[in-house]
Amino acid sequence: MRAIVNGKICTMAGAVLEKGTILIEAGKIKAVGADLAVPPGAEIIDAQGGYVLPGIIDAHTHIGVYEEGIGFEGADGNEMTNPATPHIRALDAVNPADKAFAGARAGGVTSLAVAPGSANVIGGQVLAMKTWGRVVDDMVIRAPLGLKVAFGENPKRVYSNQKKSPSTRMAVAAILRENLTAARNYLDKLERAKDDPEKAPDRDLKLEILAKVLRKEIPLRAHAHRADDIITAVRIAEEFDVDIVIEHCTEGHLIADFLAEKGVPAIIGPTLGTRPKVELVNATFRTPGILHKAGVKVALTSDHPVFPVQQLPIQAALVHKHGLPEEEALKAITINAAEILGIANRVGSLEPGKDADIVIFSGHPFHWKTRVEKTLIDGEIVYER
Amino acid sequence: MSAKLAIINAEIHTATQKEPVRGALLIVDGKIADFGAIAIPQDADVIDAAGKAVYPGFIDPHTHLGVGEEGLGWEGRDYNEMTDPVTAHLRALDAINPDEDGFREAVEAGITTVMSAPGSANILGGSTVVLKTGGGLLHQRVLRDNAGIKAALGENPKRVYSGQKKMPSTRMASAALLREALVAAQNYLNKIERAGADPDKLPPRDLKLEALVPVLKREIPLRMHAHRADDIATALRIAREFDIDLTLEHASEAHLIADKVAAAGVPAIVGPSLGVPGKVETQNKTLETVRILTEAGVTVALTTDHPVLNVYQLLHAAAAVVRETGMDEYDVLRLITVNAAKILGVGDRVGSIEKGKDADLVIIDGHPFDYLSQVAYTIIDGRVVYPKTIAE
Numbered sequence: 001m002r003a004i005v006n007g008k009i010c011t012m013a014g015a016v017l018e019k020g021t022i023l024i025e026a027g028k029i030k031a032v033g034a035d036l037a038v039p040p041g042a043e044i045i046d047a048q049g050g051y052v053l054p055g056i057i058d059a060h061t062h063i064g065v066y067e068e069g070i071g072f073e074g075a076d077g078n079e080m081t082n083p084a085t086p087h088i089r090a091l092d093a094v095n096p097a098d099k100a101f102a103g104a105r106a107g108g109v110t111s112l113a114v115a116p117g118s119a120n121v122i123g124g125q126v127l128a129m130k131t132w133g134r135v136v137d138d139m140v141i142r143a144p145l146g147l148k149v150a151f152g153e154n155p156k157r158v159y160s161n162q163k164k165s166p167s168t169r170m171a172v173a174a175i176l177r178e179n180l181t182a183a184r185n186y187l188d189k190l191e192r193a194k195d196d197p198e199k200a201p202d203r204d205l206k207l208e209i210l211a212k213v214l215r216k217e218i219p220l221r222a223h224a225h226r227a228d229d230i231i232t233a234v235r236i237a238e239e240f241d242v243d244i245v246i247e248h249c250t251e252g253h254l255i256a257d258f259l260a261e262k263g264v265p266a267i268i269g270p271t272l273g274t275r276p277k278v279e280l281v282n283a284t285f286r287t288p289g290i291l292h293k294a295g296v297k298v299a300l301t302s303d304h305p306v307f308p309v310q311q312l313p314i315q316a317a318l319v320h321k322h323g324l325p326e327e328e329a330l331k332a333i334t335i336n337a338a339e340i341l342g343i344a345n346r347v348g349s350l351e352p353g354k355d356a357d358i359v360i361f362s363g364h365p366f367h368w369k370t371r372v373e374k375t376l377i378d379g380e381i382v383y384e385r
Numbered sequence: 386m387s388a389k390l391a392i393i394n395a396e397i398h399t400a401t402q403k404e405p406v407r408g409a410l411l412i413v414d415g416k417i418a419d420f421g422a423i424a425i426p427q428d429a430d431v432i433d434a435a436g437k438a439v440y441p442g443f444i445d446p447h448t449h450l451g452v453g454e455e456g457l458g459w460e461g462r463d464y465n466e467m468t469d470p471v472t473a474h475l476r477a478l479d480a481i482n483p484d485e486d487g488f489r490e491a492v493e494a495g496i497t498t499v500m501s502a503p504g505s506a507n508i509l510g511g512s513t514v515v516l517k518t519g520g521g522l523l524h525q526r527v528l529r530d531n532a533g534i535k536a537a538l539g540e541n542p543k544r545v546y547s548g549q550k551k552m553p554s555t556r557m558a559s560a561a562l563l564r565e566a567l568v569a570a571q572n573y574l575n576k577i578e579r580a581g582a583d584p585d586k587l588p589p590r591d592l593k594l595e596a597l598v599p600v601l602k603r604e605i606p607l608r609m610h611a612h613r614a615d616d617i618a619t620a621l622r623i624a625r626e627f628d629i630d631l632t633l634e635h636a637s638e639a640h641l642i643a644d645k646v647a648a649a650g651v652p653a654i655v656g657p658s659l660g661v662p663g664k665v666e667t668q669n670k671t672l673e674t675v676r677i678l679t680e681a682g683v684t685v686a687l688t689t690d691h692p693v694l695n696v697y698q699l700l701h702a703a704a705a706v707v708r709e710t711g712m713d714e715y716d717v718l719r720l721i722t723v724n725a726a727k728i729l730g731v732g733d734r735v736g737s738i739e740k741g742k743d744a745d746l747v748i749i750d751g752h753p754f755d756y757l758s759q760v761a762y763t764i765i766d767g768r769v770v771y772p773k774t775i776a777e
Contacts, residue, residue, distance in 0.1 A: 068661055069668025071540075099668075100661070153458075274455050274487065274692035281456030305661035314701060317756040368704040368755045 001025050002379060003038040007047025007360060011350040012054050012335045022052065024356040027378035032350050045381075047360045050373055053330065054350050055110025055357035057337035058309050059267045060221075060247050060301035063101065063112055064094035064136070068305065074098075078117035079124070080158050083166060084179050087205040088124035090114045091143050094136045100304060104131040105383040107310020108359030108372040111141060111338070111347050115247075118150035118223040119158040121166060121175040125209060126221050128341045130357070132382040141343045146221035146245065147213050149176060151229035153279050173232055180240045183210030218342075219243035225250040225279040234262050245340055247301070250280055253287040256294035265340045266291055268332075269301040271315055288332060289323025298328075299337040317366035330365065387414050389429035390767055392748065395439045397421075399738040400722040403715045410439060412744040415767035419740060432769075434748050437761055440718070441738050442497025442745035443753070444725035445699050447608075447634050447654045447688035450488055450501050450518070451481030455692070461485070464504035466511075467545050470553060471566050473534055473596035475511030477501050483523040487691060491518040492771045494697035495747030495760045498528060498726070498735050502634075505537035505610040506545040508553065508562045512596060513608055515729045517745070520765035528731050533632065534600055536563065537610035538619055540666045560619050567627050570597035605730075606630035612637040612666040621649050632728055635690070636678070637670040643681035652684035652728045657694045659702050675720065676710040686725040704754035714754070 002024040009020040011032055021036040022029060038044065067074030076093035079085050094114055104112065110131055116123035127143035129136065151172055160167035166175055186207040193199035212218050222233040225248050237244035246252065249266035252259055259266060268288050275283050288298045300316055302309045312333050320329035338348025346355050356379035363370040375383035390412040397406040397420055410420035411429065425431070454461030463480035466472050481501060491499065497518055503510035513533050517526040538559050547554035553562055573594040580586035599605045609620040612635050624631040633639060636653040639646050646653060655675050662668045678685045687706070689698050703717050726736025734743050744767040751758030763771035 069665060071664050272695060274695050276692060277458050278456060305663060308661050314756055321757050369708055371708060
């Protein structure tokens with residue numbers, strides 16, 4: 001057993017304990033409280049008055065699939081040979097030796113979503129994983145947790161350069177509809193065939209994963225910056241009655257009421273940075289605050305390697321400065337991210353029964369001098385200053 | 386009548402001394418007239434800075450602001466003329482859109498002076514310009530045109546031109562092209578000097594060669610993009626061979642040969658240190674470079690390389706250097722003020738709060754490195770440029 005004592009504990013489940021204790025057993029949180037007795041023999045981790053939070057979660061990265069400090073050899077994020085590749089899996093390209101994982105742990109980041117890039121209309125399967133481990137399969141929290149799709153400039157730029165479809169936003173939407181329709185047909189055949197193998201269609205890996213989307217087992221994870229692209233994504237999701245999460249959501253603040261009415265969550269970012277393309281022209285730190293106020297559930301993303309994942313708390317600080325309440329800004333990099341990823345049963349808050357993924361900060365996570373003192377994953381110290 | 390603006394009740398961080406000066410600061414005709422315990426003229430406009438701090442405007446000495454425009458794709462990208470690896474005659478000034486969004490964000494963050502440069506695709510990219518981020522029309526904002534010739538070694542030129550099946554496709558050829566260009570310019574200069582007053586002996590005017598003459602005369606430096614230690618060593622070698630001045634831009638591995646850089650008396654503009662190392666030549670980048678070079682006696686500044694990082698992250702980079710390396714806050718403040726101005730050759734005009742210097746100031750409600758601090762006013766040449774008044 002381990003006990004973290006003498007920390008200001010932000011559970012992200014409602015409670016802030018000015019001076020609390022967390023008991024950890026077998027990699028899980030056993031208890032969180034202000035007046036917990038530490039059992040004899042427990043290993044004590046002294047937080048020394050620092051802030052204790054659940055491990056930070058980035059809901060949208062490309063860590064491990066775009067490796068740091070390498071060029072072409074380490075770039076495995078975009079299979080730019082076919083605009084519809086639902087069968088490919090980020091899981092198969094994640095290199096746990098990517099230096100980014102060590103950087104993530106040093107920044108208190110314990111869980112990530114890792115996705116294929118946005119070159120393809122249908123990019124492939126997204127997973128959620130821990131940032132500590134040698135073999136990716138042992139690091140997985142949930143795979144697949146969604147199917148990456150992309151709207152706007154990226155797919156049309158990539159394929160118009162190859163003189164292929166899509167070269168317009170119309171074709172982007174058409175390709176997604178075609179694929180979802182094919183999957184609908186596949187699923188109908190499977191259901192009509194019931195137990196008769198003679199009538200069942202041949203197994204098709206592409207259609208199989210799209211069928212999971214149609215059965216609402218996983219959502220579409222839709223890369224969309226511009227308001228019109230976000231609306232197109234939601235339109236198609238409604239047509240096929242599938243779940244959807246908007247990724248980046250750069251112009252979300254222009255249609256906050258629309259997103260709130262549709263109940264669509266948003267993973268916003270990277271808000272740091274410049275606007276190197278037209279679809280980013282309206283990027284602002286105010287987007288998360290405006291969406292939250294309208295009633296949209298928001299998480300933040302570094303889009304690593306676009307920005308280093310360990311800077312996610314800086315991004316949270318800056319969106320807080322521009323209108324997102326402090327508590328909500330912390331939720332956007334912990335529990336909200338976990339809920340949107342469908343992994344909140346395991347991570348995202350400090351509650352009994354959850355994985356002991358915990359970060360101890362020297363001070364408030366938004367203060368510029370604050371450093372990560374210790375990071376724990378599954379109860380083990382995976383980073384220590 | 387002269388224009389006077391007084392900032393009163395101020396805690397003035399001059400960047401020339403560690404302890405702040407308390408009192409007022411008087412601006413007359415765009416220059417810092419005086420500060421401290423001074424009398425305020427009756428006819429001065431007044432800003433009350435009670436509870437706030439005043440700093441010299443911050444400086445990013447290596448950006449591509451204006452040369453690349455935000456919110457645009459191809460249409461706004463004018464960094465790199467990737468059709469010829471030697472284009473010393475190009476001028477960043479000719480591509481700057483003074484109204485693009487990046488300048489607005491610089492002003493909002495209290496960054497008042499930047500160097501804007503061509504990119505690093507070419508061995509010789511063209512001339513750089515030092516300018517204010519706001520406060521007037523482009524020509525009024527220029528502090529120093531032709532503040533150095535941008536040059537580049539390492540991966541970028543060889544990637545761009547090997548992709549076109551042209552020279553350089555190796556580091557050897559990159560160095561060779563640089564030497565050839567400098568020799569051609571030296572021959573040109575020799576002919577001009579031999580010709581004296583005889584126009585018949587003068588070589589025909591050549592803009593490419595002419596651009597390198599001030600480098601050979603040590604009027605301006607080569608501003609050398611170099612990440613890896615071996616590329617930095619090549620830059621130092623060629624600078625020695627031609628007896629020219631050099632600045633190191635990026636300098637990602639300069640900490641590995643800090644003694645050599647210090648011995649050469651070459652300053653280093655380090656960064657962007659906060660981004661993800663996206664290529665092999667940046668894989669060893671670390672915030673420690675700044676501390677190690679400073680301790681070795683090198684004049685160091687920080688850069689965001691905007692748009693690689695947004696220019697406002699200059700302050701985040703400074704925060705990270707303090708936090709991660711333990712460098713003193715005042716010393717880090719000097720990296721983004723005094724040192725940056727000195728490396729750009731504009732230290733007589735900007736970079737600190739001193740009598741007679743340009744009134745480029747930031748009034749801020751907290752520590753400038755604190756993410757949550759709010760800039761209350763940015764002042765350039767004595768004019769409030771942020772927040773903008775309705776009239777503007």
